[in-house]
Amino acid sequence: MQLQGDLYTYDTNDPRFEHQLVAGRNHLRRIVQIAADIMNKPLRSLRVLDLACLEGLYGLEFARHGPLCSKEERRTSRRLASRRKRSG
Numbered sequence: 319m320q321l322q323g324d325l326y327t328y329d330t331n332d333p334r335f336e337h338q339l340v341a342g343r344n345h346l347r348r349i350v351q352i353a354a355d356i357m358n359k360p361l362r363s364l365r366v367l368d369l370a371c372l373e374g375l376y377g378l379e380f381a382r383h384g385p386l387c388s389k390e391e392r393r394t395s396r397r398l399a400s401r402r403k404r405s406g
Contacts, residue, residue, distance in 0.1 A: 327373045346379040353380070361385050 320326050320339070328338045354361050362384030368377035369390050377389040 321378070327375060327378075342375070346375060349376065350379055350383055354383075 326339070328335055332338070350361070357364060361380070364385040366377060366380045366385050366387040368374060368387060371377055371389040371391050374389040377387040381387040
């Protein structure tokens with residue numbers, strides 16, 4: 319997922335980068351659309367809780383559409399990997 323400019327949640331050096339980016343973007347759009355259809359109200363009026371979020375892709379995508387989002391990751395190995403990605 320593209321966060322901004324040339325900052326992505328995927329490794330840009332991975333040979334599958336383009337595929338991950340396109341497939342991930344399409345998948346996230348579908349999930350957001352399904353949620354909007356089920357809730358039958360504007361996304362900006364919702365609150366989203368993304369549990370076991372890994373890098374937080376779902377929460378980030380929902381936040382791009384307006385709802386207040388909270389993300390939580392309790393698995394220590396995933397939190398450490400996420401911190402390394404952000405700092406490096």
